[in-house]
Amino acid sequence: MKSLVSLAALAASLVAMPALAHQPPLPEQDAASAEIWIKAADQRYFDETVRAGRVQWVYETNITDDTEALVAASNAQQNTFMVWTATGAARMAKVPGLSAENQRKLVMMRTQITSPVPTTPGAAEEFGTRQARIQGLYGKGHGTLRGQPINGSDIEAAMGTNRNPEELKEMWLSWHDSVGKPMKADYARMVELSNEGARELGFADTGALWRSNYDMDPAAFAALTEKIWNEVKPLYVQLHCYTRAKLNEKYGDAVQKKTGAIRADLLGNMWGQAWGNIYDVVAPKGAGDIGYDIGDLLTAKGYDPVKMVRTGEGFYSSLGFAPLPETFWARSQITKPRDREVVCHASAWDIDNKDDLRIKMCTKVNSDDFVTIHHELGHNYYQRAYSQQPSRYYMEGANDGFHEAIGDTMALSITPEYLVQIGLMGRDKVPSADKDTGLLLRQALDKMAAMPWTLLVDRWRWGVFDGSIKPENYEAAWNQMRLKYQGLVPPAERGADAFDPGAKFHIPAVVPYTRYFLARVLQFQFYEAACKEAGWQGPLHRCSFYGNKAVGAKLNAMLSMGASKPWPDALEAFTGSREMSGKAMIRYFAPLQKWLEAQNKGQACGW
Ligand code: X8Z
Numbered sequence: 001m002k003s004l005v006s007l008a009a010l011a012a013s014l015v016a017m018p019a020l021a022h023q024p025p026l027p028e029q030d031a032a033s034a035e036i037w038i039k040a041a042d043q044r045y046f047d048e049t050v051r052a053g054r055v056q057w058v059y060e061t062n063i064t065d066d067t068e069a070l071v072a073a074s075n076a077q078q079n080t081f082m083v084w085t086a087t088g089a090a091r092m093a094k095v096p097g098l099s100a101e102n103q104r105k106l107v108m109m110r111t112q113i114t115s116p117v118p119t120t121p122g123a124a125e126e127f128g129t130r131q132a133r134i135q136g137l138y139g140k141g142h143g144t145l146r147g148q149p150i151n152g153s154d155i156e157a158a159m160g161t162n163r164n165p166e167e168l169k170e171m172w173l174s175w176h177d178s179v180g181k182p183m184k185a186d187y188a189r190m191v192e193l194s195n196e197g198a199r200e201l202g203f204a205d206t207g208a209l210w211r212s213n214y215d216m217d218p219a220a221f222a223a224l225t226e227k228i229w230n231e232v233k234p235l236y237v238q239l240h241c242y243t244r245a246k247l248n249e250k251y252g253d254a255v256q257k258k259t260g261a262i263r264a265d266l267l268g269n270m271w272g273q274a275w276g277n278i279y280d281v282v283a284p285k286g287a288g289d290i291g292y293d294i295g296d297l298l299t300a301k302g303y304d305p306v307k308m309v310r311t312g313e314g315f316y317s318s319l320g321f322a323p324l325p326e327t328f329w330a331r332s333q334i335t336k337p338r339d340r341e342v343v344c345h346a347s348a349w350d351i352d353n354k355d356d357l358r359i360k361m362c363t364k365v366n367s368d369d370f371v372t373i374h375h376e377l378g379h380n381y382y383q384r385a386y387s388q389q390p391s392r393y394y395m396e397g398a399n400d401g402f403h404e405a406i407g408d409t410m411a412l413s414i415t416p417e418y419l420v421q422i423g424l425m426g427r428d429k430v431p432s433a434d435k436d437t438g439l440l441l442r443q444a445l446d447k448m449a450a451m452p453w454t455l456l457v458d459r460w461r462w463g464v465f466d467g468s469i470k471p472e473n474y475e476a477a478w479n480q481m482r483l484k485y486q487g488l489v490p491p492a493e494r495g496a497d498a499f500d501p502g503a504k505f506h507i508p509a510v511v512p513y514t515r516y517f518l519a520r521v522l523q524f525q526f527y528e529a530a531c532k533e534a535g536w537q538g539p540l541h542r543c544s545f546y547g548n549k550a551v552g553a554k555l556n557a558m559l560s561m562g563a564s565k566p567w568p569d570a571l572e573a574f575t576g577s578r579e580m581s582g583k584a585m586i587r588y589f590a591p592l593q594k595w596l597e598a599q600n601k602g603q604a605c606g607w
């Protein structure tokens with residue numbers, strides 16, 4: 001009889017959720033009742049993500065005042081639901097006799113929250129409204145080039161190809177000023193609200209909550225990122241030193257000095273996060289140069305964005321993954337619509353948590369977007385693989401770094417030999433063994449250059465959330481970290497009213513960024529393991545596991561696990577190791593590191 005009463009109470013509270021969001025959570029139950037609560041909350045979470053995903057999709061592919069208001073309300077509802085579940089989960093966790101499975105789900109209910117809104121009436125709505133506004137500002141953002149407005153995706157591409165230092169400076173400054181600056185007040189208020197919410201859930205601040213989502217002690221997680229950074233930093237310093245010398249040769253002392261920091265706008269990317277676009281500027285002279293650019297190959301063969309995506313799909317099919325569903329092609333946004341504002345920053349979606357896979361991009365025919373397509377499809381194949389999991393809480397990457405690493409692992413397999421196999425390059429154009437330095441340098445410019453950047457974005461946010469960086473110091477702290485970690489300076493002094501963090505998508509979108517730092521090292525761990533599985537004998541960076549069904553099967557086994565097990569289990573399943581580490585990345589680049597050290601001899605490296 002007792003359990004009947006509690007079942008009725010449970011059922012009533014679940015029906016009322018999230019209207020009950022401001023009410024105290026349920027009293028502790030026995031293990032059987034707790035299990036019923038967990039199951040029902042899980043189902044509600046599943047439904048809620050589908051509902052909120054649809055609204056988010058409509059907004060991001062058509063930004064108007066109306067869709068902005070809809071997404072603000074929708075996100076308020078979803079964030080409220082998640083906080084309600086987290087609060088209930090904290091109570092349920094005290095129930096004796098819970099299975100290990102259920103305990104794991106309760107932990108996830110408490111930690112898989114990015115925006116913990118407070119339960120104070122109106123707070124979730126205020127957060128939602130401010131967030132939708134700044135995300136819209138980013139999506140609709142423009143800079144200028146030669147005095148003319150230029151939108152986000154065009155300015156990103158132009159930063160990659162333009163070699164005029166005055167124009168680069170104009171684009172860099174106009175983008176950071178017009179996109180970042182207007183967000184500052186909203187962002188500062190969002191930090192306050194989010195921290196209040198995190199404290200209600202028992203975390204010191206939002207950063208502590210973010211760090212608690214890695215199956216380990218949050219302080220140990222922060223220490224792990226520091227350990228990885230120290231493993232790769234010596235190579236970054238060498239790459240910085242070499243690149244600085246080449247930029248000095250090209251532009252002269254007046255633009256880029258021989259010593260000190262590098263001017264951030266000269267690196268082929270708005271954020272100095274990937275430098276591959278200036279390969280032509282830094283390529284080894286003569287024999288070592290690889291002599292091709294993937295963007296040029298795509299253009300020469302008449303590829304359009306859809307064909308680029310088909311090619312990406314072909315890579316996954318070659319490993320044994322089923323083709324993308326027809327709805328993918330009907331519903332994805334592959335190019336930028338002409339008639340409306342959209343969020344161009346690339347993303348991958350699984351709208352129904354089953355097979356309604358989509359990407360949203362404003363694809364250009366260039367090397368960056370060819371890699372990004374493989375990246376986004378990695379998310380989609382991961383989503384599909386774990387959609388069979390019995391809990392929505394398990395329909396996630398083993399950790400968020402895994403999710404970001406899968407597609408990048410595939411993209412590491414875009415070797416010259418692979419380009420020949422798919423008919424993009426003639427066999428006579430395959431760079432000979434003496435061009436390995438060029439190949440490695442091209443990869444390092446994208447992958448190694450990203451390491452300090454992918455670390456600093458959240459180091460800054462961790463500081464903002466824990467209060468060590470106050471709103472009046474947002475900009476100064478950002479500039480200090482850009483200098484400390486990346487060794488970069490803006491092309492002109494930044495005023496205290498600037499808000500350069502806002503000029504990067506993931507700040508207004510509130511997407512944690514440490515995932516990309518982890519993904520940078522994980523993808524080399526995955527790639528090395530896949531090449532071993534494929535029996536590859538030659539130099540690692542020449543390995544492509546294209547077409548290898550055994551690698552595909554092993555990969556699928558890891559992807560299907562989703563987040564059902566702690567991430568070291570997933571890592572072990574694919575690589576045999578339980579440790580995230582920069583060592584595989586360093587092994588991959590070892591010949592380059594030697595070469596760079598020789599080139600940099602006699603120079604005062606560092607800044
Ligand atoms: O944001 C992304 C993806 C979407 S998950 C396009 N990336 C980071 C960035 O652009 O800053 C991929 C590389 C790093």
Ligand code: ZN
Pocket residue numbers: 375376379403404
């Ligand atoms: Zn991604």
